[in-house]
Amino acid sequence: xxxxxxxxxxxxxxxxxxxxxxxxxxxxxxxxxxxxxxxxxxxxxxxxxxxxxxxxxxxxxxxxxxxxxxxxxxxxxxxxxxxxxxxxxxxxxxxxxxxxxxxxxxxxxxxxxxxxxxxxxxxxxxxxxxxxxxxxxxxxxxxxxxxxxxxxxxxxxxxxxxxxxxxxxxxxxxxxxxxxxxxxxxxxxxxxxxxxxxxxx
Amino acid sequence: xxxxxxxxxxxxxxxxxxxxxxxxxxxxxxxxxxxxxxxxxxxxxxxxxxxxxxxxxxxxxxxxxxxxxxxxxxxxxxxxxxxxxxxxxxxxxxxxxxxxxxxxxxxxxxxxxxxxxxxxxxxxxxxxxxxxxxxxxxxxxxxxxxxxxxxxxxxxxxxxxxxxxxxxxxxxxxxxxxxxxxxxxxxxxxxxxxxxxxxxx
Numbered sequence: 001x002x003x004x005x006x007x008x009x010x011x012x013x014x015x016x017x018x019x020x021x022x023x024x025x026x027x028x029x030x031x032x033x034x035x036x037x038x039x040x041x042x043x044x045x046x047x048x049x050x051x052x053x054x055x056x057x058x059x060x061x062x063x064x065x066x067x068x069x070x071x072x073x074x075x076x077x078x079x080x081x082x083x084x085x086x087x088x089x090x091x092x093x094x095x096x097x098x099x100x101x102x103x104x105x106x107x108x109x110x111x112x113x114x115x116x117x118x119x120x121x122x123x124x125x126x127x128x129x130x131x132x133x134x135x136x137x138x139x140x141x142x143x144x145x146x147x148x149x150x151x152x153x154x155x156x157x158x159x160x161x162x163x164x165x166x167x168x169x170x171x172x173x174x175x176x177x178x179x180x181x182x183x184x185x186x187x188x189x190x191x192x193x194x195x196x197x198x199x200x201x
Numbered sequence: 202x203x204x205x206x207x208x209x210x211x212x213x214x215x216x217x218x219x220x221x222x223x224x225x226x227x228x229x230x231x232x233x234x235x236x237x238x239x240x241x242x243x244x245x246x247x248x249x250x251x252x253x254x255x256x257x258x259x260x261x262x263x264x265x266x267x268x269x270x271x272x273x274x275x276x277x278x279x280x281x282x283x284x285x286x287x288x289x290x291x292x293x294x295x296x297x298x299x300x301x302x303x304x305x306x307x308x309x310x311x312x313x314x315x316x317x318x319x320x321x322x323x324x325x326x327x328x329x330x331x332x333x334x335x336x337x338x339x340x341x342x343x344x345x346x347x348x349x350x351x352x353x354x355x356x357x358x359x360x361x362x363x364x365x366x367x368x369x370x371x372x373x374x375x376x377x378x379x380x381x382x383x384x385x386x387x388x389x390x391x392x393x394x395x396x397x398x399x400x401x402x
Contacts, residue, residue, distance in 0.1 A: 048257050056249050058372035062385060072402050073392055171259035184263060187388035191274055201273050 004033040005192075008164055008175040010041040011088035011110075014067040014080070017118045019174030019186040020111070021076045026189055030196040032178065036110050038092040039164040041085075044171045052085045070186065077119045086117070090127040090148050093157045097147035098139050108137045205234040206393075209365055209376040211242040212289035212311075215268040215281070218319045220375030220387040221312070222277045227390055231397040233379065237311050239293040240365045242286075245372045253286045271387070278320045287318070291328040291349050294358045298348035299340050309338045 005027050009016035020036075027034045045051060053063040064080060071078030091113045099106040112133045116122040122129050127148060135141040147153050164170045168177065176183040176192055181200070183192045195201075206228050210217035221237075228235045246252060254264040265281060272279030292314045300307040313334045317323040323330050328349060336342035348354050365371045369378065377384040377393055382401070384393045396402075 044259070048260060049252075050257070050260075051250075056251070056372070058245070058366075058370045059249055059251075059385075061370070062372065062383060065383070066385070066389075069402075070392070073395065165259075169259045169262070171257070171263065182263060182266075184260075184267070185388070187386070188267075190391075191271070194274065201270075 002031060003179060004035045005176055005178040006035050006037060006168075008037045008039055008168075008170045008173060008177075009110075010173045011038060011091045011113055011117065011124060012085040013041060013173040014063075014078070014118065015070075015186045016173035017114045018067075018071060018074065018076055018078070019176075019189065020114060022074060022186055022189040023174070023176065023192075026193045026196070029193070032196070034107075036095075036107055037160070037164060038088075038095045038110070039161045039170065039173075040087075040089075040092070041173055042087070043161050044165045047165065048171050050171075054084060077115075079119060079121060081117055081121050083123065086123070086125040088113075088124055089157075090130045091124055091133075093148040093153050094130055094134055094139075094144055096157050096160065097144070097150075097153050098134065101139075105137055105139060109134060109139065112137055203232060204380060205236045206377055206379040207236045207238060207369075209238045209240055209369075209371045209374060209378075210311075211374045212239060212292045212314055212318065212325060213286040214242060214374040215279070215319065216271075216387045217374035218315045219268075219272060219275065219277055219279070220377075220390065221315060223275060223387055223390040224375070224377065224393075227394045227397070230394070233397070235308075237296075237308055238361070238365060239289075239296045239311070240362045240371065240374075241288075241290075241293070242374055243288070244362050245366045248366065249372050251372075255285060278316075280320060280322060282318055282322050284324065287324070287326040289314075289325055290358075291331045292325055292334075294349040294354050295331055295335055295340075295345055297358050297361065298345070298351075298354050299335065302340075306338055306340060310335055310340065313338055 007023055023034055054060045067080055095106055095110060098109055113124055116133055117124040124130055127145060131141050131144045134144040172184050174186055181195055206224060208224055224235055255261045268281055296307055296311060299310055314325055317334055318325040325331055328346060332342050332345045335345040373385050375387055382396055
């Protein structure tokens with residue numbers, strides 16, 4: 001089999017950001033494409049009765065330490081944003097709009113949004129800032145700003161999130177599905193790699 | 202430094218069971234002792250507002266799959282018990298009592314309790330079954346049964362759990378602390394190993 005690796009992420013998730021870096025060399029090694037799918041972790045959390053990691057009394061402090069330590073372990077640039085988490089609807093809707101036109105451009109956009117938040121500390125909940133990023137990768141700035149307010153784009157993203165959470169049962173991020181196997185967490189990329197190497201166990 | 206690896210676990214936690222297998226070769230490689238500390242995950246969950254993994258609507262099904270897949274990935278024998286989770290007070294209090302007399306025997310006891318639950322499917326919430334296991338490793342059966350009802354042992358275990366959760370901030374299992382660094386999860390053993398190899402990053 002040589003189907004794509006479906007990669008489900010929230011633009012506000014530190015581990016999904018790390019996962020976006022970790023999945024690349026693995027996909028390349030196995031000649032698989034990575035299909036990026038932004039969704040709203042908040043929708044999954046509502047059903048699961050979970051919360052952003054940093055909001056748990058003890059796990060919260062540990063998580064902040066672990067984001068940083070794990071980033072350094074993998075040599076991935078990472079600075080925990082002061083303002084966390086963010087609702088990243090603008091970036092996610094914009095992703096959907098760009099992806100209709102240009103699949104290479106949209107991945108470049110997604111990487112740039114992640115770097116803006118987790119390296120440069122920019123406010124990626126601000127549509128103007130996200131539009132600047134879109135413009136930087138060649139998507140039209142004003143067309144982008146119009147698209148993220150377009151009721152059709154809004155509805156399409158809403159439906160996509162529902163499908164991801166309720167049909168594909170994606171409850172966290174990063175979440176990878178490849179060859180029918182689900183892998184949750186940046187720390188499952190090693191197993192995913194081994195699964196593609198061996199064909200499973 | 203050459204201090205021990207403190208290993209915090211709940212006898213009912215599948216990932217802590219897997220962690221108990223994974224930490225051994227790492228400890229051996231670095232010449233570190235493993236200090237086993239049973240505690241009650243339920244106490245941590247109450248403060249964190251978390252639940253046993255299998256009780257989450259979507260994460261629950263994923264977790265059952267992942268326990269199994271991760272066990273096979275590491276070649277660790279594992280059969281998910283039908284009756285899960287268990288309150289493992291008898292085993293934990295008994296552990297505390299045995300540990301006062303014989304540190305080697307208590308680890309043998311802990312391993313046997315884990316195997317009884319996660320390989321043989323025995324009911325490790327039953328004091329009689331746990332007493333059989335204790336007898337099997339050379340602790341006296343009737344002394345064991347008396348000890349787990351001893352108010353002093355009960356109180357000592359209660360205090361130990363509170364210290365583990367509230368002072369050492371252990372919110373999940375397996376949880377490892379070595380050289381002042383905390384590592385949560387069976388999937389952090391690789392980082393722990395690298396930390397001991399390099400002295401940290």
